Amino acid sequence: MKKLFQEFKNFAVKGNMIDMAIGIIIGTAFNNVVNTLVKKVVMPPLSLLTDDVNLSNKKWVLRAGSDEMEEIYIGYGEFLEVIIDFGIIAFTIFMVLKFIKRFKDKAEDPDNSEVETPKNIELLSKMERLLQEQNEILKQKSH
Incomplete structure (x- = not known):
């Protein structure tokens, strides 16, 4: 038991757990930024281009609802919104990583005196x- 505790302590203190926690926290904050970007900046112009069509309401009704039965539908609009979100998130992460790599390459170049x-x-x-x-x-x- 003491050895297990020591291994956990080494894992937590040596940075693995701390780095992971920092990554999760930054990722969560970044997710909020990207969600706001998508919902408040990107989607409104797309809505104008599509005559104010709200994608999240688009669905194929398989069975109409009644008092006795619930409506069954395929919500393809929500799926399209999620795909658009994913594309924007992936592109944003790509651009951030590209910027970081460029800075890292400069920092690792021993002949570069700027960094x-x-x-x-x-x-x-x-x-x-x-x-x-x-x-x-x-x-x-x-x-």
Whole structure:
């Protein structure tokens, strides 16, 4: 039991659980931003283009409802809205990740002085230069 607790403590403290929690929190906040973007910015112009058609109300009625029976329908409008939401979310995430990758590439380039290079990349870069110099010296000695 003590070993299990120690493993859990290492898991939680070493960052895995914390990183995951931060990702979930940011993801939830990002989801709210994207939902608002879709519902309040993107869908109103689409509604104008489609003569104020509300997609969420679109459905194929399979059986009309009555006092005794519930209406049965296929809600294809809601499905279309979800697909549009997914497309916008996927595109937004793609653009954010593209921006982050561009910034990360700049940060990992040891020759780029605009952004501070992380220490591990700087160290690897120095090691690479030393190995190249060593190879040049060895080539010169062998000739």
